[in-house]
Amino acid sequence: SQQGEEDPQALSIQEGENATMNCSYKTSINNLQWYRQNSGRGLVHLILIRSNEREKHSGRLRVTLDTSKKSSSLLITASRAADTASYFCATDVLTTDSWGKLQFGAGTQVVVTP
Amino acid sequence: EPEVTQTPSHQVTQMGQEVILRCVPISNHLYFYWYRQILGQKVEFLVSFYNNEISEKSEIFDDQFSVERPDGSNFTLKIRSTKLEDSAMYFCASNRAGGPQETQYFGPGTRLLVL
Numbered sequence: 758s759q760q761g762e763e764d765p766q767a768l769s770i771q772e773g774e775n776a777t778m779n780c781s782y783k784t785s786i787n788n789l790q791w792y793r794q795n796s797g798r799g800l801v802h803l804i805l806i807r808s809n810e811r812e813k814h815s816g817r818l819r820v821t822l823d824t825s826k827k828s829s830s831l832l833i834t835a836s837r838a839a840d841t842a843s844y845f846c847a848t849d850v851l852t853t854d855s856w857g858k859l860q861f862g863a864g865t866q867v868v869v870t871p
Numbered sequence: 872e873p874e875v876t877q878t879p880s881h882q883v884t885q886m887g888q889e890v891i892l893r894c895v896p897i898s899n900h901l902y903f904y905w906y907r908q909i910l911g912q913k914v915e916f917l918v919s920f921y922n923n924e925i926s927e928k929s930e931i932f933d934d935q936f937s938v939e940r941p942d943g944s945n946f947t948l949k950i951r952s953t954k955l956e957d958s959a960m961y962f963c964a965s966n967r968a969g970g971p972q973e974t975q976y977f978g979p980g981t982r983l984l985v986l
């Protein structure tokens with residue numbers, strides 16, 4: 758089974774609009790982290806939400822987590838052209854013997870046009 | 872702000888050659904990781920490392936791969952005999968401690984091309 762699947766695969770919006778993307782996963786988690794990747798570049802950490810948290814904010818970012826539905830959403834408000842990137846969710850799967858093995862989804866490609 | 876660094880940024884090698892990818896994790900971090908991303912595909916976990924030994928490795932991390940922390944600052948990934956399918960972006964990551972509240976910080980990656 759695949760852990761951390763994002764939806765939609767691609768999203769095209771105008772500057773100033775909000776962008777929402779979702780992530781679903783299959784097994785219990787310690788935390789869920791969202792990352793951004795500009796084309797061909799490194800992964801920039803955006804936000805971490807723990808399994809006992811339901812919502813977190815950071816600037817224009819809002820992340821929710823629903824562990825009963827095994828899903829998370831990332832909302833970017835008032836988007837800017839500079840937000841154009843791929844966004845990935847990564848789950849730190851709950852196991853008895855290790856921390857930190859992140860499992861990534863395929864990502865949502867967001868294009869923000871001026 | 873401290874960050875994970877990786878060298879080189881790009882490496883081109885011939886099939887069968889050995890490559891060593893280098894990473895300098897954030898200085899007070901104790902857990903280290905390698906991931907890879909084949910072009911157009913997901914980021915995949917390779918290995919985690921703590922207290923000078925491998926904590927966990929994926930099925931990708933076979934005998935051709937090894938990791939080492941040769942000194943107090945560097946963390947390396949060695950591929951002994953590269954194959955065409957090893958071409959990918961390799962990311963190093965680190966975090967301060969184990970635990971559900973710990974963010975993993977990624978380096979900028981090394982793009983490896985095997986010809």
